[in-house]
Ligand SMILES: Nc1nc2c(ncn2[C@@H]2O[C@H](COP(=O)(O)OP(=O)(O)OP(=O)(O)O)[C@@H](O)[C@H]2O)c(=O)[nH]1
């Protein structure tokens with residue numbers, strides 16, 4: 001059965017997205033007036049959370065989770081998931097970036113695909129998918145990371161590091177969120193791995209991934225190393241396989 005947008009929530013983690021956050025909020029609600037939107041901010045020094053608070057009176061379905069403690073992309077998503085899975089109306093959860101790399105217009109298609117799948121991905125690496133404006137180095141790195149992760153983990157998907165995901169709430173609720181240990185791109189891989197191990201049906205929908213429109217890039221060597229190491233940690237059993 002089709003999931004109505006009023007039963008779906010989009011989670012967007014933010015760190016220093018003052019230049020993007022108002023635009024992404026307005027764009028999402030213009031396209032889907034009934035959808036729920038949760039921004040999970042990590043005490044961004046640029047005042048991202050304050051901008052969200054300022055938008056809340058105009059958007060009753062806009063929620064802000066202002067985290068404290070050490071910033072973490074992965075923990076932000078996990079806190080957001082837990083908050084949403086406790087809501088009775090929540091049947092689907094979409095993850096996406098604040099910087100317009102993921103086109104909000106695609107959310108409708110991903111939700112449609114949940115009629116016959118548990119997880120729908122906005123994929124750069126299936127026929128019809130692409131990346132815009134990426135320098136050759138980053139293009140190669142992303143391609144190599146994907147092939148590597150697929151080879152080591154045997155994931156049935158082409159874009160294992162993508163951050164544009166749409167999941168049935170029931171599927172997400174069935175995996176042990178507390179057992180997810182990684183952060184950054186590795187978090188996105190570990191999440192897909194756990195969903196796949198749970199027996200979820202995946203479907204990839206081609207997207208064009210755009211370079212961030214505004215704001216500073218947060219790519220770092222630390223994040224890349226973590227992603228390189230994660231598949232082996234999973235395979236070697238260091239990451240709670242027994243709990244799957
Ligand atoms: N809450 C939270 N959000 C984060 C953190 N790091 C990144 N984000 C957000 O996660 C999303 C993806 O991060 P990006 O910085 O766009 O990552 P990327 O696309 O690989 O790299 P660039 O676009 O080049 O910066 C964006 O909405 C970021 O604001 C974090 O530590 N905490």
Ligand SMILES: [Mg+2]
Pocket residue numbers: 097099101212
């Ligand atoms: Mg980005």
